[in-house]
């Protein structure tokens with residue numbers, strides 16, 4: 001593949017493979033063998049609930065440029081996603097929102113032919129630094145996908161703790177039970193599944209499966225949760241429940257969500273970033289700011305047109 005370098009490049013990450021591979025749905029985001037999770041125990045001796053005892057962390061993306069092969073799809077995108085807030089990434093199809101999101105936890109580099117330049121700082125630490133392990137970035141920055149992807153044959157209980165198993169973290173049975181309850185509660189699913197934890201995850205409804213995926217992400221204590229159109233496959237009732245879940249989670253974990261639904265962006269986010277890609281050009285951020293301002297008094301007429309449904 002071609003190399004992409006310029007004077008402002010901080011990193012260039014490349015991968016290679018066939019074009020067909022690029023169509024493969026990403027694997028569920030769980031850490032790999034060898035990762036460890038350090039549980040800081042409180043007076044109760046229990047492992048902390050997801051996010052508890054952790055300081056909230058902001059995510060600072062600087063000068064992000066991204067390519068698929070020779071195709072540059074993002075151009076020097078800079079965005080600070082504040083700790084303890086929901087940031088919504090909005091914009092028409094193909095402007096690079098999902099690519100940007102995947103760069104935030106090093107998933108972009110899994111795509112054959114993908115490359116990127118720029119920096120992503122989690123709490124001031126560059127997740128792309130040579131000394132940082134890719135699995136550490138993915139543990140700290142979780143991802144929930146558009147299509148719920150629980151392990152269908154695995155029990156609800158085992159789905160929640162699947163990430164722990166793969167990390168090799170040893171958590172006592174009682175602590176695990178507490179963790180499962182805690183994460184399912186936070187994901188808004190506990191009351192619906194408490195009596196059938198041993199049933200397969202695949203037997204749940206789509207909305208329940210998505211909340212199970214949220215619970216699974218929370219079990220490994222991410223500091224940031226990325227959500228790529230998490231409600232687009234769900235009915236309005238399930239969507240409302242997920243939105244309520246987001247509103248509660250953000251007290252403990254910073255959230256970045258891609259959504260095409262402007263009402264949803266207005267309901268759930270504190271801040272929005274409006275992405276746009278003009279014909280044949282890479283995507284960039286036209287405008288970002290507090291959600292109220294983006295909807296009610298945007299600086300750029302294109303933002304106003306987009307949020308009011310006049311294009312895209």
Ligand SMILES: Nc1ncnc2c1ncn2[C@@H]1O[C@H](COP(=O)(O)OP(=O)(O)OP(=O)(O)O)[C@@H](O)[C@H]1O
Pocket residue numbers: 022023068073091092093094095096097098099100111
């Ligand atoms: N795996 C891939 N291989 C090659 N090109 C890709 C790949 N994924 C995305 N692209 C291209 O990158 C550009 C940005 O795509 P991306 O999915 O990030 O946009 P998006 O704003 O999230 O779109 P949507 O809202 O439709 O999901 C598009 O031109 C797309 O065709």
